[in-house]
Amino acid sequence: MAASARSGDGARDDVAVLVERLPGGQPFVAVEPVAPFLERVVRVVSWADGTRHNDADDQPNPVLLFIGAPHSGQGRLAAGVRAAMAEAEIVFGSEVLRRNGIEIAGNRDGTVAANFDAAIYKVFDLSDPAMLLIENADILFDEVNAPASLEKLIAASHDARTCSLLVLCGSATMLTTLADAAPEFVRRTLQYTLPDFTRPNAAAALVRELVRGIDVEITDPAHTRMVDYLRSNGSARAAAELIGAASQNAVAEGSTGRDARILVDAAHFAGLDTVPKPGGSGKTLSELLVQLDAMIGLEPVKQQVRDLVAEAEIDARRRAAGLSIPPRSRHLVFTGNPGTAKTTVARMISQIYRELGIISKGHLVETQRADLVSEFIAATAPQTRAVVEKALGGVLFVDEAYALSKGGEQDHGREAIDELLVQLENRRADFVVIAAGYTKEMEDFLDANPGLRSRFGKRIEFPDYSNEELAGIYVATARAQDYHLTTELVAALPDRMSRIGRGPGFANGRSARTVFEQTITNQSKRLSIGSGDLQELTLADLPDSPAGGMGPGGSGGPRRDLTELLAELDAMIGLDSVKQQVRTLATEVRVNARRKAAGLSVGARSRHMIFLGNPGTAKTTVARLIARIYRELGVVSSGHLVECSRPDLVGEYIGHTAPKTRKVIESSIGGVLFIDEAYALVADDGQRDFGGEAIAELLLQMENHRDELLVIAAGYPDQMDRFLDQNPGMRSRFGATITFEDYTDDELAGIFAATATSQGYRLADDLLAALPAHIGGIDRDSAFANGRTMRQLLERAIGRQSMRLGTDLDAVADEELQILRAVDLADG
Secondary structure, three states: EEEEOHHHHHHOOOOOOOEOOOOOOOOEOOOOOHHHHHHHHHHHHHHHHHHHEEEEEEOOEEEEEEOOOOOOHHHHHHHHHHHHHHHEEEEEEOEEEEEEEEHHOOOOOOHHHHHHHHHHHHHHOOOOOOOEEEEOOOHHOOOHHHHHHHHHHHHHHHHOOOOOOEEEEOOHHHHHHHHHHOHHHHHHHHEOOOOOOOHHHHHHHHHHHHHOOOEEOOOOHHHHHHHHHHHOOOOOHHHHHHHHHHHHHHHHHHOOOOOOOOEEEHHHHOOOOOOOEEOOOOOOHHHHHHHHHOOOOHHHHHHHHHHHHHHHHHHHHHOOOOOOOOOOOOEEEEEEEEOOOOHHHHHHHHHHHHOOOOHHHHHHEOOOOOOOOOOOOOOOOHHHHHHHHOOOOOEEEOOOOOHHHHOOOOOHHHHHHHHHHHHHHOOOOOOEEEEEHHHHHHHHOOOOOOOOHHEEEEEEEEEEOOOOHHHHHHHHHHOOOOOOOOOOHHHHHHHHHHOOOOOOOOOOHHHHHHHHHHHHHHHHHHHOOOOOOOOOHHHHHHOOOOOOOOOOOOOOOOOOOOOHEEEHHHHHHOOOHHHHHHHHHHHHHHHHHHHOOOOOOOOOOOOOOEEOOOOOOOHHHHEEEEEEEEHHHHOOOOOOOEEEEEEHHHOOOOOOHHHHHHHHHOOOOOOEEEEEOOOHHHHOOOOOOOOOHHHHHHHHHHHHHOOOHHHHHHOOOOOHHHHHHHOOHHHHHEEEEEOOOOHHHHHHHHHHHHHHHHHOOOOHHHHHHHHHHHHHHHOOOOOOOOHHHHHHHHHHHHHHHHHHOOOOHHOOHHHHHEEOOOOOOOOO
């Protein structure tokens, strides 16, 4: 019978709804007649089965498509199809075999199509024909998996060895994807569109049938609440569970109506969270997972979220089978740097958990220390409790959670942690907590209270984005704002992203968006002085200077070709053995890159270096060149050099050194940390100081940032053994040692001449003749500093020239102001 469309509930365009009886007698709420569909299925399956038995091997197997939201009647319709075929003496096993597309998608490790194929043939290979229903099939045909999965599907539909029946359940989006990719296949499928229970008429009809099915009466207010719930949720299964729970409340109360039947009123829904609060996306689980997969990067994160979903799905199946469910903590720790989409993923998990029935509402409450901790004594616990109350039925996201444990024993943050633990215990089934922050700091947070680690069952690490992924975020941001990017700009983006320093200010996706905002600013400047397309961004608009995330070390400067950098190295005076070693290191990196690209193994190699040499032998200059060379080779991202020595790393009091060292190291991430006179971190025999603490922190951070940082420790040859022997792990961390020999007299003379030329001076012939002997007479004592000594010698010569010319400056020709003579070298 048909139910007429109602204009109530604000739905003027609502559709007519039918309630029909399926074979076997079950009622079925529909928006298109189901009986004609069942008749078509029986005729086509019977014909295909008969044709197959007549040895027509090319006859494809029928495939059914049930289009609609999850839990909108797929299982009931499949049972109706099987019953209709049984009445026609076409037998498909003892029951409908069901699989979930989310389970089939599994690990998302590139084997989705293979898993799909295996799921089909696990049924198709049975000795008797069977009917396989795959729910949430959208995930199998998303942007990543559609080509391979469709190939498996079409092959299975043409497999002449089986007469089994495949039913795919998915959304209209899935149908569009299939129709676009394989129109011939879709044309021969049998399709049925299920009702949308978020529409008023469909929701009302389903509520009436649910009530009739359990033989209870329901008041008008209760009916309205059920319809509102169904319209906000769309799940017939969830609605059936809700009316069942409310009926149980009515039975417990002894509420009866006419004919002594159970009477369900609105009051019986109390505490059942009948209408989810705003904040949910309204998307199905399959759609949410497709959205997750569409996010740029984050592959390990996606895998772990899928593991959580699979775990919850298995628990649900065990519960339905009457098996025990192992206790699990659903609370999570998110670790990673800023801008890695932790909040976005938390919001998606809240919606996924709602669809899985773990939480009832699926909203996200974002909070941090300031929202939980009060300035007043005894006010923190109530303040924390109030925030938790807001999160009931959803997810509480505590950003920078480690800030709650940073203030010491007397800090009110500890009180917030204690109260949070109380609420986690008291309301364990009512909400989920996700605590987020930096990796190391979150370890400190979990150690702040013995109960924290046991409450947070899983940790998800959010990796930094690669340069290509940052470029993808830039492109996605631009397209979302209706900008067109030229091909040249898109091609330049990965290189541009590599110049964003990975220092403390680096914010991953936010840094990429900062570059985009600077591009728009540059476009505005360009268009203000000329004409052009308001929606087009060009390569000329892309900012050259790094932005978003530069630490104190700055950038590695403008990009330069590797050949140019090596030519600059070769042009340096002396240092022949150093040049050879640097070239060898660069060649090794290039060879390893080729091996990796060819799929060959590449041995682990430490890139950290020891520079041995006396002062003034160009160690810092070569370190700066190596930073830029390694940037061009892809070893480091920004190629900046951070220079430091003992005072920059060692604190003045207990507990100060490790944070101070860590801050310097973080400023050099993406580049090179150059520690001059590194041996000074080692205390003299018998003495104790904080230098050892700096070394221990250095080793820890070298391990934590092994792919983001290169350390060069420099010092006198006879002193650096003390540094390397200070800690057992030190020598193994430094893979190369480069020795900087003292300059010869001729090389020192060359440095003197080159420095003078760079400052606009010319050397007279008598000075050039006298210079080697003068240099040879300089004592090589502890004060001698090679190139620096030459610069000091030049400064004294310039000073003497000034004194010589200053006696009668007006009579001196301009040319003479540029000439240094032998007399300017004379002592005294």
